[in-house]
Amino acid sequence: MRSGFNYLATFLWLGSLVGGYAEQKPAIAALKLEPGERLKVDGVLEEEAWQRAAKGGGFRQYDPGRGTPATERTEFAIAYDLDHLYVAVWCYDSEPGSVMARSMVRDRMYTGSDFVYLFFDTYHDQRNGYVFAVNPTGAQSDALITNNTGTNFSWDGIWTSKATITQEGWFVEMAVPFKTLSFDPEGTVWGFNMSRRIRRKNESIRWTGWKDEIKSHNAVEAGDITGLGGMRQGLGLELSPYAVGRFGSGGSEGDSLGGDAGANIRYRVTPSFSATLSYNTDFAETEVDQRVVNFSRFPLFFPEKRDFFLEDSGIYDFGPGIRRKSRGPTLLPYFTRRIGLADGEIVPIQLASKLAGRLGDYDVGLTHARIDGASGVGEQDVFAARVTKQVFAQSRVGVIATGGNPASDLDNYVGGLDFTYRTNEFLRDKILEANFYALGNYAEAAGGGHGTDYAFGAQLSYPNDRWDGTLSYMEIGPNFNPALGYVRRKGVRTVSGLLRRKDRPGGSGWYRQLARGADFQVSSLTSGGLDSARFGVVPFNIDFASTDELFLRISHDVDRPLEGFDIGSVTVPAGHYSWTKARLEYETTSSRPVWGEFSVEAGQFYDGWRAKASAELEWNPNRHFRIKGSYQYNRVDVGGGEFDAHIGSLGVNWNFTPDLGWSSLVQYDSLSREVGFNSRIRWEYRPGSTIFLVLNQSLLAEDRGLGLERSDLTLKADATFRF
Known part of the structure; x- marks a missing residue:
């Protein structure tokens, strides 16, 4: 080695x-x-x-x-x-x-x-x-x-x-x-x-x-x-109090009326390093998650949307940060949605604090939160720490640590290190990036004792204009369970790669770029045997002169689940499966008042087949108004059963000025038969100070129409004062 x-x-x-x-x-x-x-x-x-x-x-x-x-x-x-x-x-x-x-x-x-x-x-x-x-x-x-x-x-x-x-x-x-x-x-x-x-x-x-x-x-x-010099930042103190009022009706909670208040205090210890204290942290204005249906045996990933955790979040980036558009990341040692959320429900954060910024050649982040208990669990303290040091011209080496378990009274800790090498002078003017990382996990067991496990990997990337390539290896132990992290699958060794060629025509042609490529991902169990594999080829990805884009992908999948699992209303039994499918996508340029993205996908699926058609259309008649609709239809025949799945959304934005806007979003999926409605008015009455009026409703599609399950109306006002 x-x-x-x-x-x-x-x-x-x-x-x-x-x-x-x-x-x-x-x-x-x-x-x-x-x-x-x-x-x-x-x-x-x-x-x-x-x-x-x-x-x-x-x-x-x-x-x-x-x-x-x-x-x-x-x-x-x-x-x-x-x-x-x-x-x-x-x-x-x-x-x-x-x-x-x-x-x-x-x-x-x-x-x-x-x-x-x-x-x-x-x-x-x-x-x-x-x-x-x-x-x-x-x-x-x-x-x-x-x-x-x-x-x-x-x-x-x-x-x-x-x-x-x-x-x-x-x-x-x-x-x-x-x-x-x-x-x-x-x-x-x-x-x-x-x-x-x-x-x-x-x-x-x-x-x-x-x-x-x-x-x-x-x-x-x-x-x-x-020619810069002599700038000042004042005392470096920032105070952001807030007040919120809520009215709710329906559901098991019945009618409720209440209010709350809290504040964020931020102090710049140095011009490049700050400390933040948040009391009674509130996220009433946060946008709702997109409604999706899971067609795999792995958990869905929903990204963080809360401003308190998004600010300074780049400090906690670890390893190569591999993300796929449709499936999210494979591994995150620190995933902030574990804090203050449990199964999509809000768990109050009593107190949160952060240290973030730069100390010399080091980037430092430390987050602590005290949260209420959920599902019979007592109050919990959780923390995450990250330190990276700049090395060479564009590279860095770092360590990360997390502690605490929001869902249990049992201890859980993670520690790790990573190294990222990056240069834009490889072979004179090309980009080359290499990542190495390793993590260890300590988890206290329910019956006494404890368990430990590991995760590690490496990735080499060559992200350039004509040729674009990536090769990576990742291994995650079967008992690797970071309570403050996210793991899509455990007990696997995964090798993946991508190679893509991009060509540009000389002069003014009918297309701007033609890309072709192939990719693969093979995962085997650490206990032995193949778990899953995917091999894909892209015969063409055409970027037209208009910036419309046409894309075709053909892929062959292999999956060997050890246990049966549910997809929609049917069960896929354990077994060995392989299938081939194709997907065609067309996206029009957003330069037009009406633009959209359309795709069709069809082929085998486990022991049956699946057909999918989706469309996303947006209309921008002027600077003040925008309407966007999306619809996805799935026809699935698998595991001896079949079902249809419809997923749709409609969003409307009306912006009176850049500082005052009203947005509404309605979402529906036929499997849960639930309709979610979110409407939000946002007014930034001065830079950094806002008023929100938010309505959230949950409805159930019944034979006789829509039935209201729960309705919540929230008014929140905050202000920022700098000294």
């Missing part, structure tokens, strides 16, 4: 040596405003300061014409005072009447709209940073970037922006308080990049770094902002 790791380390080192080539990055000087000089954030870029500021330009395409000049002129300027960073963007357009602006929804403003996307590497470490994006309606999106690959778009920073459309194009002005950012107070240079999407042309341009496989938030490709 030691010699194998030595060979791999030598291979990675030699590949990096072949690099040694660095492209000259651009830089722009930030203008320091004079004492008493103010900028009004209104999207009208007429202040004298913007005339004095240095202008950045020279944008080039990274899609479709890699490295070719942009077809529309774009410029930007940066200024700052003691408390704010200001950015002005001039998006000139030869057809200003064709500027597309169809969404006012925060974090969903990319759909069908032009936009600008700004990235700041505030430590100039070429690893982490912040994203701020704005479209022509003034709608915002923001994100935290971790180690150039992890993106947390659920983070909502406090900042302001305005956009205007004129006869010359559209223009953006934004102000980000330094209290919103973590940065090195001694640093005078930040990393920076900016991209612009010209939606009607399906053209994407960038200030620097024109590889399509590199994201605009990749700090290694960023240019520089120079």
